[in-house]
Amino acid sequence: MATDLPIDGPTDAPTGTVTGTADGRPRRRIRPADIGWYVVLSALSLIILFPIYMLVLRALSNPLQYVAQGQPLRPVDIEWDVFVKAFTEADLGRAMTLSLIVTTIIVLVQLFTSVLAAYAFAFLDFPGKTVAFVVVIGTLLLPIEVTLISNLETVRNLGWLNSLEGLTVPFLATAFGIFLIRQGFAGVPRDLLDASQLDGYGHMRFLFRVAVPMTKPIIGSFVVIAFLGAWNQYVWPRFSTDQRTWQTVQVALRSIGSDRVDRLNIGFAAAILAALPLLALLIFFQRQMIRGLTAGAVKG
Amino acid sequence: MSDLPTAEAAAEDLAVPAGTGGRRRGGGRRGRDALMAYAFLAPAVLLFAAFSYYPLYRLFWYATHRQPRFRNKEATWVGFGQRWDTLRSSDFTSGLLHSFQFMVYTVPLGLVLGVLLAVAAHRRLKGIKIFQTIFSSTVATSVAVASVVFFTLVNPEVGYFKDVPWLSLNNPRSAMFSVALTTVWQNLGLTFIVILAALQAVPDELTEAATLDGFSATRRFFRITVPLISPALLFLAVVLVISALQAYAQIEFLTGGGPGDSTETLLYKIADPKGTRSLDVRAGLSIGLFALTAIVAAVQYSLLSKRVHYGD
Numbered sequence: 244m245a246t247d248l249p250i251d252g253p254t255d256a257p258t259g260t261v262t263g264t265a266d267g268r269p270r271r272r273i274r275p276a277d278i279g280w281y282v283v284l285s286a287l288s289l290i291i292l293f294p295i296y297m298l299v300l301r302a303l304s305n306p307l308q309y310v311a312q313g314q315p316l317r318p319v320d321i322e323w324d325v326f327v328k329a330f331t332e333a334d335l336g337r338a339m340t341l342s343l344i345v346t347t348i349i350v351l352v353q354l355f356t357s358v359l360a361a362y363a364f365a366f367l368d369f370p371g372k373t374v375a376f377v378v379v380i381g382t383l384l385l386p387i388e389v390t391l392i393s394n395l396e397t398v399r400n401l402g403w404l405n406s407l408e409g410l411t412v413p414f415l416a417t418a419f420g421i422f423l424i425r426q427g428f429a430g431v432p433r434d435l436l437d438a439s440q441l442d443g444y445g446h447m448r449f450l451f452r453v454a455v456p457m458t459k460p461i462i463g464s465f466v467v468i469a470f471l472g473a474w475n476q477y478v479w480p481r482f483s484t485d486q487r488t489w490q491t492v493q494v495a496l497r498s499i500g501s502d503r504v505d506r507l508n509i510g511f512a513a514a515i516l517a518a519l520p521l522l523a524l525l526i527f528f529q530r531q532m533i534r535g536l537t538a539g540a541v542k543g
Numbered sequence: 544m545s546d547l548p549t550a551e552a553a554a555e556d557l558a559v560p561a562g563t564g565g566r567r568r569g570g571g572r573r574g575r576d577a578l579m580a581y582a583f584l585a586p587a588v589l590l591f592a593a594f595s596y597y598p599l600y601r602l603f604w605y606a607t608h609r610q611p612r613f614r615n616k617e618a619t620w621v622g623f624g625q626r627w628d629t630l631r632s633s634d635f636t637s638g639l640l641h642s643f644q645f646m647v648y649t650v651p652l653g654l655v656l657g658v659l660l661a662v663a664a665h666r667r668l669k670g671i672k673i674f675q676t677i678f679s680s681t682v683a684t685s686v687a688v689a690s691v692v693f694f695t696l697v698n699p700e701v702g703y704f705k706d707v708p709w710l711s712l713n714n715p716r717s718a719m720f721s722v723a724l725t726t727v728w729q730n731l732g733l734t735f736i737v738i739l740a741a742l743q744a745v746p747d748e749l750t751e752a753a754t755l756d757g758f759s760a761t762r763r764f765f766r767i768t769v770p771l772i773s774p775a776l777l778f779l780a781v782v783l784v785i786s787a788l789q790a791y792a793q794i795e796f797l798t799g800g801g802p803g804d805s806t807e808t809l810l811y812k813i814a815d816p817k818g819t820r821s822l823d824v825r826a827g828l829s830i831g832l833f834a835l836t837a838i839v840a841a842v843q844y845s846l847l848s849k850r851v852h853y854g855d
Contacts, residue, residue: 273669283663284674291660291677294728297695297703306701314703356590359583369577375584378591384840385595388789388810389833392825393598393605416590446579475685477792482814493687499694499796507701514691521683525676532682536733537740537775 302326302511306504322508329513332506337488338495339516342474345491348411349473350466357420357465362450364421365428366436382418387479398483405489410480414473420465423538427461428454464535467528474521492517599833605826621823634820635828638809641719642835645808646787648723649730653783654776656727657734662764664735665742675739682732689729690796697721697797712798715805722806725793730786734779741775742768774846781843788835809835 273281301309305320312319329335363369364376387394394413403409431454439449455462480491490497496517499510525532608618660678664671684692696702697710704710710721745768753763769776791810794800799816800807812820813828820828 277668280663280666280668284668284671287660287663288674288677291681291728291731294692294696295680298692301695301701310701314701356587360587363580363583367576367580367583368573369580372580375588378588378596382591382595384833384837385599386785386789386836388791388813389829389836390595390598390602391814392822392829393601394594396601397593397598412590413594416587421587446576471682475687477685477687478789478810478814481792481795493685493792496687496691497792497796499691504701511691511695514688518684518688521685522680525679525683529676529679533679533736533740536682537737 298511298514302508302515304508306507310504325508325512326516328509329516333495333498333509333513334487335492335495335513335516338490338492341489342492343520345407345410345480346470346473348407349414350469352411352415353417353420353469354462354466356416357424358450358455358462360416360421361424361428362446362454364425365431366433366446366449366454379418379421387413391478391482394479395482403483405484405486409483410489410491413479414476417469420469423461423465423535424458426538427458431457460531460534463528463531464538467524467531468535468538470524471521471532602826602829602833605822606830608823610822634812634824635809635831637804638807638812638828639831641804641806642788642790642808642810644719645723645726645790646784648720649726649787650780650783653727653730653734654779656731657738657779658776660731660735661738661742665739678735678739679732681729682736684729684732686726686729686790686792687796689725690793693721693725693728693793694796697724713802715802718798718802719806722790722793722797725797726786726790730783733782737775737779738772741772745771777846778843781839781846784839785836788832788839 300316300318302325303318303321303323305322308320309315309318360379364372398404398409398413401408403412435453436449439453444452475493476491477493480489480494481497484490484494492513496510496514499507499514502510607620607622609621610618664675664678681689694702696704697712699705699711699713702712708714709717710724712718712721749767749771750763753767758766789810790808791814794806794808794811795816798806800811809828809832813825813832815825
């Protein structure tokens, strides 16, 4: 069920309540009744895109000139090199690289720990399974916001403030990943496990040769959602680092509040660049992203 | 599909007998399976122990001990007594109040706008995919990016809407609403995607049959569509409530907690960027946030389990 909810589904495009297609012709034409909907949809699009337009506009405009001209809705005194300046003056290259490294480590290790734990829950019987399940569920009550101050103490005692370990290790296991992938494994027939064991193969081989390949779509969704979460993190990297060189992209954007007014456009440009990796994710992995985002909403 | 064992079912079946009976009957395989399972679970469970459960224990420890002025002295036990003072303090109640305020501003508005967008974009039209992509576009923004976006709109010095009174960050009565709008906008993509997926799962025959029975469009929507997408709406309500409890960056970027303390939510007071509170008070506030998170999770769990029963 959860697997065929693509927004861009070619065949299951729904029949709108107003535009009922009694003729059922595959080739659609724009009908007069549709024009009203185009107006509504365009108006809504404008409202949603207006804040983004303002960000781009402010990034491109010379900040002092823009204010001096009474904040018009068009760019003022365009400075295209602001995106270059974001790298040379705001150190965005370093921040982006750090974010990419941190995100990659978190996603890959989360995938590893989640696949293993999910396999234990889906295919292995063992004493204490219920307890283990409760331990995993319980972490849903303990997001980093709740445990922030104690984890900061832990990380400080380990000497991990301003370090790659500090930024990644607290996030290397995730209940969401374990449950999502376990749900995927539930779709792998148990007969296959029995068959592979009759052939003399162990769990490792079954896991990596059969279970994981058969669960690729869900694993793909997990990777996309995990990337989204890790790249967007703010509270933890904000408080577990206090040196500029250890600021992730999201934390680096914070200087916007304290920056000089004549440099604001560089901060705006940096925000645009920080969102680009996710925009790429949305465009190229829309299907996986939608499946992952709706995973909790639709019973699997 | 019916005889696939779920982990819960398997766990219940095996919780009692496996420890003793397994070895007797199954010989080596069961024992090996169990060892394998522990090895597979070990990385996740150890990480959870170190970075979820141990910190919870430490929260209670910090809450009951006063930290020494100098690091070479021992912390002293002071008990839970002063935590009652924390709970009654204006610091806690105002944090709680502001977190609830944030919830009230973000959750209903977010759901209504999500339904509006999804209903508008749920139809067969040429180019509808373009609109659907635009409506989902805000999932590509982080809290920090969304906060910078709204900085350009509501910042008191340079924001486009700096003179709009009901968006003013300088007024304690409107500042929280302005900050909350950042979150509403940022979550639109998610709410739109989830509700559209739910709408697409509603069978056309149902709405068509209702049309033939003479139901008006409004009646069809509230009597058929809304009940059928209610699981998605409940899921989103929980997600939005939790995201409200965890709001931080938008406050730091836009108001820094001000004016006064009018935008200091519970989490903002816990994180305490200006360093004005002692560790034991912040631990007490953290336990309050934990309790709220637990209540929301309990509601979510009961709703989910109810749905699973109906679904099968």
